[in-house]
Amino acid sequence: MSDWQTDPSWTRVFAPATVANVGPGFDCFGFSLGEPGDIVAARPSDRPGVRLLAIEGDGGVLPTEVAANTAGRAALSIWESAPELKPHGLELILAKGLPLCSGLGSSAASAVAGAMAAALVAADLVGLPYDRGRVLKAAIDGEQVASGTRHADNVAPALLGGFTIVRGEEPEQIARFEPVLPLAVAVVAPAYEVPTKAAREALPREVPLADAVANIAAAATLVLALTQGDARLLREALVDRLAEPHRAKLIPGFAAAKQAALDAGAYGCSISGAGPAMFALAPDDTVADAAAVAMARAFAARGIESIRFVTTISSQGARRP
């Protein structure tokens, strides 16, 4: 076991996987998953500046240069946000628990964990008040390094937990609630990567009015279904005419996997974030497990391996593990 896991000089923060978009809520909706997630360990050092000492669990593919790494960039943003931190140094270790480029909010989890760990160290070191807005902004800076755009629909639920609706980059521009309907989440991630940048480039710049209207109706219905606990409405709400039709082409096996989840009894199924992972909402673990198995079989029938798991929408966001 590496010493960052046990040595008390390290401040450790876990940030969970997230599902962004959630059907009709492109770039706005997201929810936090119970598992898995990334961990960032941070500790002060005498050498000014932020250094990323090691990355574990990434197969050696993530950039180790601080400003190019999502966790590093987020921590750097915290460090640059207060002049009193300038004479001090920060050391980081990133332990990846999430697969990369899979649509499960991997870059956001690293960014949130990096920002929160740096903010906690800064609070101990120079008494910088822990400020959620500062952490949120820094995490969005980190996310931007990976995806090329500033969007917070993974970052917000990774930080705050629950189901979030993002309107802007300030904490007060994020609505958060916890669904009252009992829900289990099936997640299946086919074993190939779709970079978020590529998935965003697959989207048209303009959309037909009828598609925009359909998504507005579905998004409103989804929130109503989850806040009022209306399972019948939920079955009608996981509809997306903005992103899903264009991104499905990047996910071989998508249509069969979605149909398999619905046939297994899921309320609905769509792409998780930019994909290729897919999620299905189900009334309980048994149905969610059946949906996950059915989706994985649909991919396997096309020669595509996948990982699958069943979890919940977690009320908890980033935290000390």
Ligand code: HSE
């Ligand atoms: N809303 C983003 C997208 C989430 O779908 O591109 C992925 O980062």
